[in-house]
Amino acid sequence: MSISPPPPAPLIPLLRAAVLELAVLLGHVMLYPAGMRPEQSAGPGTRPGRGSDGAGAESALLTAAVGRPPVVLLHGFVDNRSVFVPLRRSLARHGWHHLTSLNYSPLTCDLRTAAELLARHVEDLCARTGHPRVDIVGHSLGGLIARYYTQRLGGDTRVRTLITLGTPHEGTRVAPPMSAHPLVRQMRPGSSLIAELALPAPGCRTRFVSFWSDLDRIMVPTETARLHHPDLVATNVQVSGVGHLTLPVHPAVAATIRQELRAPAGADGTAVGVRVA
Numbered sequence: 001m002s003i004s005p006p007p008p009a010p011l012i013p014l015l016r017a018a019v020l021e022l023a024v025l026l027g028h029v030m031l032y033p034a035g036m037r038p039e040q041s042a043g044p045g046t047r048p049g050r051g052s053d054g055a056g057a058e059s060a061l062l063t064a065a066v067g068r069p070p071v072v073l074l075h076g077f078v079d080n081r082s083v084f085v086p087l088r089r090s091l092a093r094h095g096w097h098h099l100t101s102l103n104y105s106p107l108t109c110d111l112r113t114a115a116e117l118l119a120r121h122v123e124d125l126c127a128r129t130g131h132p133r134v135d136i137v138g139h140s141l142g143g144l145i146a147r148y149y150t151q152r153l154g155g156d157t158r159v160r161t162l163i164t165l166g167t168p169h170e171g172t173r174v175a176p177p178m179s180a181h182p183l184v185r186q187m188r189p190g191s192s193l194i195a196e197l198a199l200p201a202p203g204c205r206t207r208f209v210s211f212w213s214d215l216d217r218i219m220v221p222t223e224t225a226r227l228h229h230p231d232l233v234a235t236n237v238q239v240s241g242v243g244h245l246t247l248p249v250h251p252a253v254a255a256t257i258r259q260e261l262r263a264p265a266g267a268d269g270t271a272v273g274v275r276v277a
Helices: 011-035 081-093 111-129 141-152 176-180 182-186 192-197 251-262
Strands: 071-074 099-102 134-139 159-165 207-213 233-240 273-275
Touching (some): 011 081, 081 251, 099 111, 182 192, 207 251
Parallel strands (some): 071 099
């Protein structure tokens, strides 16, 4: 048990988060071009080695159905797989060898189309690795795509744990002018897609873990990144002092993601708070 000093004035953590967000954005801009290239999947019999993300992250897919389930990383709106370079390195260092990222086209106009692409990717991954189920980590829109696949397309038979980072489970009201893009309209509160995700989902076998931050300026309100559904086994993890872009790259968040991915199949989990000083 640790004793924390009194919390600083609200303006101070806000400024810290803004500075960190800017630093993350600048680093991501540098990695973005490398992340545009399609990932080179390892073939059968390939041993663990270097990935093709331009930053040396490990990406080998093993053939034998041993060890931890494969982890699929799914990026957010107008982004690509480069956003997961730090998390991918972290997972590889701690024993995850079945790691893969999926890029969906920025021209995609329907979330359901991206969810169908994810379904094909997961089926191919299971066939190549011999694992019957996978874990998914989705950032922002990527988490919503993965949830739709899991909840509405029967993906719960394949997805053991779905972790979402700053995902608008109930829709976000940020930047109304961006609603010109169909995907953004689908992420608005009250959209037909958000309403579809609120429908009953009896017997869903996937465990959900939703990370939400009190300083996420893309999720409006911030609580929209929490998942509440009567038919889903869901744990909501509050992150303090971290912005939207920082969620998939922060070491404290990565440590909690590893903890959640280690949970045995079927574990309900308990809410965990992550505080970043």
